[in-house]
Amino acid sequence: xxxxxxxxxxxxxxxxxWRNRLRSFLTVLGIVxxxxxxxxxxxxxxxxxxxxxxxxxxxGSQNIIVRSVxxxxxxxxxxxxxxxxxxxxxxxxxxxxxxTVPSVEVIAPQRAIRGSLQFGHKRTEGNVIGVVPWFxxxxxxxxxxxxxxxxxxxxxxxxxVCVISDELAKQLFLFHQPLGQDLKVKDDYYRIIGVMExxxxxxxxxxxxxxxxxxxxxxxxARFRIGDILVERQSxxxxxxKVELHQLTIKVHDASAVERSAKIIDGLLKRFxxxxxxxxxxxxxxxxxxxxxxxxxxxxxxxxxxxxLLVGGIGIMNIMLATVTERxxxxxxxxxxxxxKRDIILQFLMETTLLAGFGGALGVLIGVSIPxxxxxxxxxxxxxRWWSPVGAFAISLVIGIVFGLYPAWRAAQMNPISAxxxx
Amino acid sequence: MAxxxxxxxxxxxxxxxxxxxxLRGVSLSIEHGEYTAIMGPSGxxxxxxxxxxxxxxTPTEGSYxxxxxxxxxxxxxxxxxxxxxxxxxVFQSFNLIGQLSVLxxxxxxxxxxxxxxxxxxxxxxxxxxxxxxxxRVKHLPRELSGxxxxxxxxxxxxxxxxxxxxxxxPTGNLDTKNGEAIMKIFDDLHEEGKTILIVTHEPxxxxxxxxxxxxxxxxxxxxxxxxxxxx
Numbered sequence: 001x002x003x004x005x006x007x008x009x010x011x012x013x014x015x016x017x018w019r020n021r022l023r024s025f026l027t028v029l030g031i032v033x034x035x036x037x038x039x040x041x042x043x044x045x046x047x048x049x050x051x052x053x054x055x056x057x058x059x060g061s062q063n064i065i066v067r068s069v070x071x072x073x074x075x076x077x078x079x080x081x082x083x084x085x086x087x088x089x090x091x092x093x094x095x096x097x098x099x100t101v102p103s104v105e106v107i108a109p110q111r112a113i114r115g116s117l118q119f120g121h122k123r124t125e126g127n128v129i130g131v132v133p134w135f136x137x138x139x140x141x142x143x144x145x146x147x148x149x150x151x152x153x154x155x156x157x158x159x160x161v162c163v164i165s166d167e168l169a170k171q172l173f174l175f176h177q178p179l180g181q182d183l184k185v186k187d188d189y190y191r192i193i194g195v196m197e198x199x200x201x202x203x204x205x206x207x208x209x210x211x212x213x214x215x216x217x218x219x220x221x222a223r224f225r226i227g228d229i230l231v232e233r234q235s236x237x238x239x240x241x242k243v244e245l246h247q248l249t250i251k252v253h254d255a256s257a258v259e260r261s262a263k264i265i266d267g268l269l270k271r272f273x274x275x276x277x278x279x280x281x282x283x284x285x286x287x288x289x290x291x292x293x294x295x296x297x298x299x300x301x302x303x304x305x306x307x308x309l310l311v312g313g314i315g316i317m318n319i320m321l322a323t324v325t326e327r328x329x330x331x332x333x334x335x336x337x338x339x340x341k342r343d344i345i346l347q348f349l350m351e352t353t354l355l356a357g358f359g360g361a362l363g364v365l366i367g368v369s370i371p372x373x374x375x376x377x378x379x380x381x382x383x384x385r386w387w388s389p390v391g392a393f394a395i396s397l398v399i400g401i402v403f404g405l406y407p408a409w410r411a412a413q414m415n416p417i418s419a420x421x422x423x
Numbered sequence: 424m425a426x427x428x429x430x431x432x433x434x435x436x437x438x439x440x441x442x443x444x445x446l447r448g449v450s451l452s453i454e455h456g457e458y459t460a461i462m463g464p465s466g467x468x469x470x471x472x473x474x475x476x477x478x479x480x481t482p483t484e485g486s487y488x489x490x491x492x493x494x495x496x497x498x499x500x501x502x503x504x505x506x507x508x509x510x511x512x513v514f515q516s517f518n519l520i521g522q523l524s525v526l527x528x529x530x531x532x533x534x535x536x537x538x539x540x541x542x543x544x545x546x547x548x549x550x551x552x553x554x555x556x557x558x559r560v561k562h563l564p565r566e567l568s569g570x571x572x573x574x575x576x577x578x579x580x581x582x583x584x585x586x587x588x589x590x591x592x593p594t595g596n597l598d599t600k601n602g603e604a605i606m607k608i609f610d611d612l613h614e615e616g617k618t619i620l621i622v623t624h625e626p627x628x629x630x631x632x633x634x635x636x637x638x639x640x641x642x643x644x645x646x647x648x649x650x651x652x653x654x
Binding site: 334 | 479506508514518
């Protein structure tokens, strides 16, 4: 193919589209909307999936998490008489799992209560979490450089030391170096020995941020200073709860053993718990479920995209057929002056492809900016993968070619003599 | 050597059940440099002949030799090439492309011969000058008068140095003054040695051309010397 000819035909196409800019713009609107909605929806979907997967991954794919849950009301009528509600996991449970389930590598019990936190005159409400020294390893959390986590000795001696979360450090120690300071937790003072790394799946919303105001203290110190019994006073009434442990994070030696171990642990706990006062969370299962959901989401999205692009393509074909009829005479003149059938095909195909390309490019531009606004105004995570604008643009070009073929073929099939006589 | 050589050319059209014979065995030849007028009433077959001579159509029977090559049964692609390189068309209704400027219109036949951008625009300017339209190359056809448009069409017909210029009623849509100006250009081209074939109704052309061929009912009725030859 002669390169000059292709260049001239390209030039002709651009001119023709520019001359009919309003019509061209309206023609490609279908493609524009199709492309931009695909990119925006994919970005939102990817963002949501990313957040979900990240949260699950933070729980650890080799981990099994057992949490204490308050039994539902109907079950604890008996307990009301004793004025004290006793439920949840116990130190015995932890010991039993450690000694009887062979696939368990590490077990990290923890206790979490709400409590007031105070430094100087600044105070806030946060989570006080009693943990073991190997908690960071199991929970995939790290201490920021300069600080350290609780040691075995501090655990054994029930020392008043604490490690705080990054969010809490930002809130209470805005103009201070938190390390070495004394933080008042409930009624006692704890020395800060470390600050945790910020959460990877950091949420932007205010409520999510306040959920990350954490203080980690040795589990032994928590038991010794705060005790197992929690007294809650609300508008004259008083309720007491006894919970030894709130959560067990169990790490098994291999990801393939997770499911089996979870079943064994469930069976073991059932024997000692009459009520269903615990739940078992298997991050690996959640991960698989989340991936499945994402796949379904992608299929639905793909179908919507395909339909909207199809509609856009039909719109283009419709207009191109009208254009071909309108330009019958021009086609006749060009044929008489030496244009071959394939030159005419190329001319109209080029025009449709350019149209679809402009539509696609405009769609990409809008589609890429929508997630940007969503992220800023709706505080949602959006992720634009490189292949989504590239793919959407490529598909719009393909649509142009596919739906341009028939009008172009019609143009080329015209008889030059009758085309010349066309009024 | 004859540029155009026709032998027993027959063209039939089927319109529904009816078969119309537009050409019923035409034989004629046109020599290099000849200035010929083809005349005849409507329906005499002269337009059909022009379409075949211009390679826009193929004959049903008989042979057509153009520049020594038989073109009566070539493929569409080859015929397109011949139209572009060997034939220069001038139409009654000018047939300029309305969306293109004068210069771009003159360039069209060169584009399909795959000639370079610079070459195209130089040659197009040269020809615009030649037909006296050099100052209006940026205009659109609708901004020009009929006579001016026809000049552009002639310039366009000349860009690829065709073997033969075929004009179908070139003055049919023009007033007398403009018509005469156009005929003057054809005269000049003839003086330069170009082969020209004009289909016309107008009896005055009898006096200008070298040869006049009359058609009637799909056959050559008479083939006589024109006014120019007698002079």
